Amino acid sequence: xxxxxxxxxxxxxxxxxxxxxxxxxxxxxxxxxxxxxxxxxxxxxxxxxxxxxxxxxxxxxxxxxxxxxxxxxxxxxxxxxxxxxxxxxxxxxxxxxxxxxxxxxxxxxxxxxxxxxxxxxxxxxxxxxxxxxxxxxxxxxxxxxxxxxxxxxxxxxxxxxxxxxxxxxxxxxxxxxxxxxxxxxxxxxxxxxxxxxxxxxxxxxxxxxxxxxxxxxxxxxxxxxxxxxxxxxxxxxxxxxxxxxxxxxxxxxxxxxxxxxxxxxxxxxxxxxxxxxxxxxxxxxxxxxxxxxxxxxxxxxxxxxxxxxxxxxxxxxxxxx
Amino acid sequence: xxxxxxxxxxxxxxxxxxxxxxxxxxxxxxxxxxxxxxxxxxxxxxxxxxxxxxxxxxxxxxxxxxxxxxxxxxxxxxxxxxxxxxxxxxxxxxxxx
Ligand code: SF4
Ligand code: SF4
Numbered sequence: 001x002x003x004x005x006x007x008x009x010x011x012x013x014x015x016x017x018x019x020x021x022x023x024x025x026x027x028x029x030x031x032x033x034x035x036x037x038x039x040x041x042x043x044x045x046x047x048x049x050x051x052x053x054x055x056x057x058x059x060x061x062x063x064x065x066x067x068x069x070x071x072x073x074x075x076x077x078x079x080x081x082x083x084x085x086x087x088x089x090x091x092x093x094x095x096x097x098x099x100x101x102x103x104x105x106x107x108x109x110x111x112x113x114x115x116x117x118x119x120x121x122x123x124x125x126x127x128x129x130x131x132x133x134x135x136x137x138x139x140x141x142x143x144x145x146x147x148x149x150x151x152x153x154x155x156x157x158x159x160x161x162x163x164x165x166x167x168x169x170x171x172x173x174x175x176x177x178x179x180x181x182x183x184x185x186x187x188x189x190x191x192x193x194x195x196x197x198x199x200x201x202x203x204x205x206x207x208x209x210x211x212x213x214x215x216x217x218x219x220x221x222x223x224x225x226x227x228x229x230x231x232x233x234x235x236x237x238x239x240x241x242x243x244x245x246x247x248x249x250x251x252x253x254x255x256x257x258x259x260x261x262x263x264x265x266x267x268x269x270x271x272x273x274x275x276x277x278x279x280x281x282x283x284x285x286x287x288x289x290x291x292x293x294x295x296x297x298x299x300x301x302x303x304x305x306x307x308x309x310x311x312x313x314x315x316x317x318x319x320x321x
Numbered sequence: 322x323x324x325x326x327x328x329x330x331x332x333x334x335x336x337x338x339x340x341x342x343x344x345x346x347x348x349x350x351x352x353x354x355x356x357x358x359x360x361x362x363x364x365x366x367x368x369x370x371x372x373x374x375x376x377x378x379x380x381x382x383x384x385x386x387x388x389x390x391x392x393x394x395x396x397x398x399x400x401x402x403x404x405x406x407x408x409x410x411x412x413x414x415x416x417x418x
Contacts, residue, residue, distance in 0.1 A: 119350035119376035
């Protein structure tokens with residue numbers, strides 16, 4: 001049986017930092033199987049997690065100086081929530097790991113403790129039927145595990161309540177930024193080129209800055225200010241962030257000599273760009289539904305497309321007259 | 322969720338109270354406190370809070386709950402749409418894909 005360390009070193013911290021920025025996220029595979037934390041007895045609790053570096057690390061560290069068993073499922077380096085959605089953190093894999101690790105011979109109880117966010121992939125009653133183990137969904141955050149274990153495996157209402165704090169939103173942003181870099185480089189390059197050809201270097205650079213700012217407003221500002229931006233729709237929240245950006249930018253770069261057409265175009269295009277990126281953040285949010293996002297897309301995408309098109313037309317007309 | 326409300330009346334969550342045996346699993350797995358059990362029957366106390374994760378439906382032992390769950394982000398859905406039409410996929414978006 002592998003015994004695992006419960007202290008982190010520099011390499012772990014660097015690993016977490018790299019994972020947050022999306023650098024080589026797949027390098028962090030923890031081999032699936034049964035692990036011993038401390039010196040567990042056959043009565044010690046069995047906790048289940050994903051073989052995703054961060055889930056595994058957090059669980060391992062919060063269980064520092066305790067004795068328990070850790071059953072790591074093969075989720076191909078993906079976190080519990082996403083893996084549950086895909087079904088890899090699922091009934092089949094759980095039953096398979098319980099059987100292949102010989103867990104029934106290692107412990108003398110029949111209880112598995114799962115992260116609550118694994119529930120979309122695991123049917124507790126089927127696990128019981130297929131391998132005899134009862135599933136308890138403990139809590140959402142690994143940080144609550146010590147309290148859960150100390151309370152005799154009891155979940156408090158707060159432990160099963162999802163949150164979306166400023167910090168929780170903040171740590172999601174780096175990956176979003178890294179993932180949009182390529183599209184950002186291509187499109188902002190095109191904006192620079194097109195506006196440069198149309199109105200000269202100053203106009204090109206001004207438009208270039210305006211576009212990058214709108215993307216950042218959608219990716220960074222929208223998510224950070226989420227609860228304070230008006231409306232329930234992510235697209236509307238993003239559009240407001242983009243509008244604020246457009247107005248500030250217009251005011252701060254007055255020296256660049258904005259024409260009325262350029263101002264109008266900026267007010268049309270920039271909020272649409274931000275709206276798109278904030279709408280995309282629904283993928284990371286902890287409270288949006290598929291049906292809601294579908295509705296926002298059905299109503300929002302044509303409006304965004306229309307606004308961008310209208311902005312381009314206004315710019316062109318501005319050049320002609 | 323405290324401080325956050327998403328769109329009203331869009332969730333596809335349905336509960337068949339006739340079938341429900343009041344076991345409480347749905348209350349246990351829902352991260353948004355959508356269900357409550359009273360008099361041995363589950364009820365939806367905050368349907369608009371549902372994020373359509375599917376946990377309740379999958380864990381209900383008598384299949385009393387249905388919900389259309391799946392990828393819930395814009396880029397994921399655009400990719401789904403593109404793939405159905407074999408048009409490749411879009412970059413960006415760090416949600417579960
Ligand atoms: S899980 Fe199903 S049977 Fe159990 S209380 Fe909920 S709806 Fe009723
Ligand atoms: S689908 Fe998820 S969020 Fe919606 S009621 Fe069921 S468990 Fe709660």
